[in-house]
Amino acid sequence: MGQARIKEKLADYKQVIETNLEKLFAENSIPRELKQAMQYSLAAGGKRLRPVLCLVWGQAFGLKREDILDFATSLELIHTYSLVHDDLPAMDNDDYRRGKPANHIRFGESTAILAGDALLTEAFRLMLTTRLQPERVRQATAEVAASTGPRGMVGGQVIDMSLSEDPETGLDSLKQMHGMKTAELIKVSCLSGAILAGAKDEDLDNVRTFGTSIGLAFQVADDILDVEGDNASLGKPVGSDQEAGKTTYPSLIGLEESKKTANQLVDKALERINPYQGEHADFLRDLSNYIVQRLE
Amino acid sequence: MGQARIKEKLADYKQVIETNLEKLFAENSIPRELKQAMQYSLAAGGKRLRPVLCLVWGQAFGLKREDILDFATSLELIHTYSLVHDDLPAMDNDDYRRGKPANHIRFGESTAILAGDALLTEAFRLMLTTRLQPERVRQATAEVAASTGPRGMVGGQVIDMSLSEDPETGLDSLKQMHGMKTAELIKVSCLSGAILAGAKDEDLDNVRTFGTSIGLAFQVADDILDVEGDNASLGKPVGSDQEAGKTTYPSLIGLEESKKTANQLVDKALERINPYQGEHADFLRDLSNYIVQRLE
Numbered sequence A, B: 001m002g003q004a005r006i007k008e009k010l011a012d013y014k015q016v017i018e019t020n021l022e023k024l025f026a027e028n029s030i031p032r033e034l035k036q037a038m039q040y041s042l043a044a045g046g047k048r049l050r051p052v053l054c055l056v057w058g059q060a061f062g063l064k065r066e067d068i069l070d071f072a073t074s075l076e077l078i079h080t081y082s083l084v085h086d087d088l089p090a091m092d093n094d095d096y097r098r099g100k101p102a103n104h105i106r107f108g109e110s111t112a113i114l115a116g117d118a119l120l121t122e123a124f125r126l127m128l129t130t131r132l133q134p135e136r137v138r139q140a141t142a143e144v145a146a147s148t149g150p151r152g153m154v155g156g157q158v159i160d161m162s163l164s165e166d167p168e169t170g171l172d173s174l175k176q177m178h179g180m181k182t183a184e185l186i187k188v189s190c191l192s193g194a195i196l197a198g199a200k201d202e203d204l205d206n207v208r209t210f211g212t213s214i215g216l217a218f219q220v221a222d223d224i225l226d227v228e229g230d231n232a233s234l235g236k237p238v239g240s241d242q243e244a245g246k247t248t249y250p251s252l253i254g255l256e257e258s259k260k261t262a263n264q265l266v267d268k269a270l271e272r273i274n275p276y277q278g279e280h281a282d283f284l285r286d287l288s289n290y291i292v293q294r295l296e
Helices: A003-024 A032-042 A049-060 A065-086 A103-107 A109-127 A134-148 A153-163 A171-196 A201-228 A249-273 A279-293 B003-024 B032-042 B049-060 B069-086 B103-107 B109-127 B134-148 B153-163 B171-196 B201-228 B249-273 B279-293
Strands: none
Touching: A003 A049, A003 A065, A003 A279, A032 A065, A032 A103, A032 A109, A032 B153, A049 A065, A049 A171, A049 A201, A049 A279, A065 A109, A065 A134, A065 A153, A065 A171, A065 B109, A103 A109, A109 A134, A109 B069, A109 B109, A109 B134, A109 B153, A134 A153, A134 A171, A134 B109, A134 B134, A153 A171, A153 B032, A153 B109, A171 A201, A171 A249, A201 A249, A201 A279, A249 A279, B003 B049, B003 B069, B003 B279, B032 B069, B032 B103, B032 B109, B049 B069, B049 B171, B049 B201, B049 B279, B069 B109, B069 B134, B069 B153, B069 B171, B103 B109, B109 B134, B134 B153, B134 B171, B153 B171, B171 B201, B171 B249, B201 B249, B201 B279, B249 B279
């Protein structure tokens, strides 16, 4: 599949997810300012990669897209909450996100904290309204909680905050931090789709390794694009990591080694899709390749 | 039952819950500083009212205490996260909580925000490990999410932040705010125990009204004790609401009317326990009466 075809397919999914986001907030039981703050950051865009991965893996194992659309959309709520809290003055203190004022700049710090809290809690409510076998819903939602809590995404952010003050950060610490902060949520986006579809244990093992590998590959690719990419595809100014004195893959092992690492991670992911056929597996293959094609 | 007997029984439950809290954190998969910050605020004490209510209602409908101990304990994680975030400088800006430095004073603001996020997420993970019928676990956890998100506790805190700047706050706004900010979590603590035990719809209706009524009664009683109580039973200095210029029940309708309101709410709760017999129903009756007895 060419890059144009992949982008088109991603855009289709993005449209479906954003329409669902609008539908989910088309009611008035949430205090007005809070709802505005939640929707503001949800509307800020992005590829909606996490819901896409959940939808595609769920379909690869036989579900219809609409069966897990709310569950998949909730993963975007969790991703968005993490961005809103990461941007806070006490955290990364970023005034802008994707070219728009950060949530706390637009709505004030207290509302931004509460909008993040609300997005996270609402995500769990949404996941638990999924009308599939209750045991699958329980297991998939428990996996999301495990991957996004103190042993996963939140723990990774704590490590990131301490690493950012440590000029001696090594590759192992960087890997651990990205593994928790970024890859866990991407992994569980894939995994939850497969669990909800009733995939077998050996399939779940493939999905888990696939998800972790492309999660890490995306992060390495982001680090590389920060050095040599263009602002549009990155969603932030090129060179901003270096300017912020951040430890990245290129700053630790150089650009060439970083590209090699990204390629190896994508190869590992591709290996785990090998057993699967059909349009959804094909799309996952193309999506994996696309991560490193962007770097060429 | 005399007040001494109720206090003894509450102390027994408190011990069981605090032992479980220690057990739940006796592992090392959470980054050290984050775990310390989470445990610090969990150890700050209180009556553990929310887990107690979940345990007692679950047992009233036939469960064993240990079947829902982790689920019940998770409600204390949620209550604690809400206190940690409420105390933040951007929110109520409280430096002390129960006589100890607030989480953000002890660990810094970024860690306090993340400790709150971690407590909330970990609560959902814990709830979803409950080994009872998956459909009941799904429903009970969904109810907790609904009651603590933008339509419940978080929404109530947003309204509280805006009311605190409004000298014209009326009784209706105050009721709505406390209903969302305080009563929803207390209600769902009762409700989730009953759902997990497989209680019927008409029973759930009783439990729901019981929980909402005593949730509101507790809040009115707290407002009253802030005017005429002693520091020890209140957990904060007497008169601190008035000093902070907070709108309360006594400031709006006077002490006598506030006591009448508390009594009416407790009567409403008692009415809904009428149909039930046995030691657990008796304890709930005593606990309800205890709320207003404290005021005499």
